[in-house]
Amino acid sequence: MNFAIVGCGHIAKKHAEAIQNIEGAKLIAVCDKVPQMMEFYIERYSAKPYTDLTEMLRNDDIDVVCICTPSGLHAPLAVDVANAKKHVIVEKPIALTLEDADAIIEACERNNVKLSVVHPNRFRPVVQELKKIVDENRLGKISHANATVRWNRNQEYYDQAPWRGTKAFDGGVLMNQAIHNLDLLLWFMGDVEEVYSMAATRLRNIEAEDVSTGVIRFKNGALGVVEAATTIYPRNFEESLSIFGETGTIKIGGPNAIYFEHINVASLDDETTDYLINKVKEDPFGKPGHQWILEDMIQAIKENRKPIVDGYEGRKALQLVLAFYESAEKNQPINLSVKITN
Numbered sequence: 001m002n003f004a005i006v007g008c009g010h011i012a013k014k015h016a017e018a019i020q021n022i023e024g025a026k027l028i029a030v031c032d033k034v035p036q037m038m039e040f041y042i043e044r045y046s047a048k049p050y051t052d053l054t055e056m057l058r059n060d061d062i063d064v065v066c067i068c069t070p071s072g073l074h075a076p077l078a079v080d081v082a083n084a085k086k087h088v089i090v091e092k093p094i095a096l097t098l099e100d101a102d103a104i105i106e107a108c109e110r111n112n113v114k115l116s117v118v119h120p121n122r123f124r125p126v127v128q129e130l131k132k133i134v135d136e137n138r139l140g141k142i143s144h145a146n147a148t149v150r151w152n153r154n155q156e157y158y159d160q161a162p163w164r165g166t167k168a169f170d171g172g173v174l175m176n177q178a179i180h181n182l183d184l185l186l187w188f189m190g191d192v193e194e195v196y197s198m199a200a201t202r203l204r205n206i207e208a209e210d211v212s213t214g215v216i217r218f219k220n221g222a223l224g225v226v227e228a229a230t231t232i233y234p235r236n237f238e239e240s241l242s243i244f245g246e247t248g249t250i251k252i253g254g255p256n257a258i259y260f261e262h263i264n265v266a267s268l269d270d271e272t273t274d275y276l277i278n279k280v281k282e283d284p285f286g287k288p289g290h291q292w293i294l295e296d297m298i299q300a301i302k303e304n305r306k307p308i309v310d311g312y313e314g315r316k317a318l319q320l321v322l323a324f325y326e327s328a329e330k331n332q333p334i335n336l337s338v339k340i341t342n
Contacts, residue, residue: 001022001024001025001026001063001064001298001301002025002026002028002061002062002063002064003015003019003025003026003027003028003062003063003064003065003066003294004027004028004029004030004031004047004056004059004062004064004065004066004086005027005029005030005031005041005047005065005066005068006030006031006032006053006056006065006066006067006068006069006077006081007031007032007067007068007069007070007073008030008031008032008034008037008038008040008041008068009037009068009069009161011068011091012030012041012066012068013040014288014290015066015068015089015290015294016041016044016045017288017290018288018290018291018293018294019045019294020045021288021291022291022294022295022298024298025294025298027041027045027047028047028048028059028061028062029047029048029049029050029056029059029062030042030047030048030049030050031049031050031051031052031053031056032049032051033051035049035051053077053080053081054080057080057081057084057086058084062086063086063087063301064086064087064088064089064294064297064298064301065081065086065087065088065089066089066090066091066294067081067088067089067090067091068091069091070161070163070169070170071091071092071093071095071096071169071170071171071175071176072096072163072166072168072169072170073169074090074091074093074094074095074096074100074104075095075097075100075101075103075104078090078095078104078107078108078115079103079104079107082104082107082108082110082111082113082115083107083111085111085112085113086113087113087114087115087297087301088104088108088113088114088115088116089115089116089117089118089293089294089297090104090115090116090117090118090314091117091118092117092118092119092179092180092183092314092317093117093171093175093179093314093317093318093321094117094311094314094315094317094318095318096167096168096169096171096175096318097322098315098318098319098322101311101314101315101318102315104311105311105312105315108311114297114300114301114306114307114310115307115310115311116293116296116297116300116307116308116309116310116311117309117310117311117313117314117317118289118290118293118309119179119180119183119293119309119313119314119317120180120288120289120290120292120293121180121181121183121184121257121289122183122184122187122289122292122308122309123286123287123289123292123293124257124258124284124285124286124289125258125279125280125283125284125285125286126252126257126258126259126260126280126284127184127252127257129260129276129279129280130188130241130243130250130252131187131188133248133250133265133268134188134243138247138248138265138266138267138268139243139244139245139246139247139248139249139250139265140245140246140247140248140266141245141246142189142220142222142243142244142245142246143222143223143244143245143246144222144223144224144225144244145185145188145189145222145223145224145225145241145242145243145244146224146225146226146227146240146241146242147178147181147182147184147185147224147225147226147227147228147240147241148181148226148227148228148238148239148240148241149173149177149178149181149227149228149229149238149239150227150229150232150236150237150238150239151173151177151229151230151232151236151237151239152230152231152232152233152234152235152236152237153173153177153204153210153230154204155204155205158204158205158206164206165204165206165207165208166206166207166208167207167208170208171208171321172199172201172206172208172209172210172212172230173208173209173210173211173212173228173229173230174199174209174212174228174321174324174325175208175321177228177230178212178226178228178321179317179318179321181226181228181239181241181257182226182317182320182321183309183313183316183317184241185216185224185226185241185320186316186317186320188241188243189218189220189222189224189243190218190219190220191218191219191316191336191337192216192217192218192219192320192323192336193217193218193219193335193336193337194216194217194333194334194335194336194337195214195215195216195217195320195323195324195327195333195334195336196214196215196327196332196333196334197212197213197214197215197226197323197324197325197327197328198212198213198214198328198331199211199212199213199324199325199328200212202231203231204230204231209328210229210230210231211228211229211230211231212226212227212228212229212324212328213225213226213227213228214226214324214327214328216320219337226324236255236256237255238253238254238255239253239254239255239256239257240252240253240254240257240261241253241257242262247265247266247267248263248264248265248266248267248268249262249263249264249265250262250263250264250265251263258280258284258285259277259280259281259284260276260277260280263276263277293307293309296308296309319336320336323336
């Protein structure tokens, strides 16, 4: 399976490394408007460089294209890739508007190509174990869940590129950092009925928000609380997700939500609980999430099925972020029950 990458910034290196680690996969092409950005991939992977996407898409040897550009550019590029009959892997968020997300999904369906959105946190070992516990209904009826992202992104981070922190190309802490955590909330808790949110730009000189808080009512009646910030001094402090049910309480946490911080489930004895805690501690990161996403795409192509994180899954996470934004702007609850598309 031959891969190409569009946009050769920081995140592209994770894709290239994942491709290298997958048997039978090869990075054969890269595309960027700035030739110097491609030098690393030419030297390390012998990828063929292109400064023009249309020219690259004429390469019949390319099977899958990874889109790693600023978020605001995802839609037109993904549509072009789909129209060229190449399968599409797009970095999160799928797009910055629902209209753009829908355009990507429609183009991929019309051209009969697969679409996957990069939400790699689903594949962390601790998240996988928590998903099993939830799916086995070991927590019983869930009362509420919390997602917390208390990170540091200093001004230098935003000053690295003019698009960072802008509403047109990047978004703020919800769109750029906490969208992974919102994706996990949706994965564990199901669809959302209503949200109410507040946001502010307190410490960073950016257009978008650097801190956000909000509450969620899920369709199943459970509640959720979200706190996200890039204003934490002096470094990342916490990323956590907690779920509270009638027969269990679980919190995964640490700087990057990779450990069980607390697990007390009525149907799990002490031996099993200790086993789960230690199993995760032994290999907290597991196989890189990007490698999971790319391997899943390969299997989805071979088996002619949808990728695990398909376009509709990516759209749901985007819709939740946009509902938070709309609520904060209007200072009122936003009802999603009539907006969610499956």
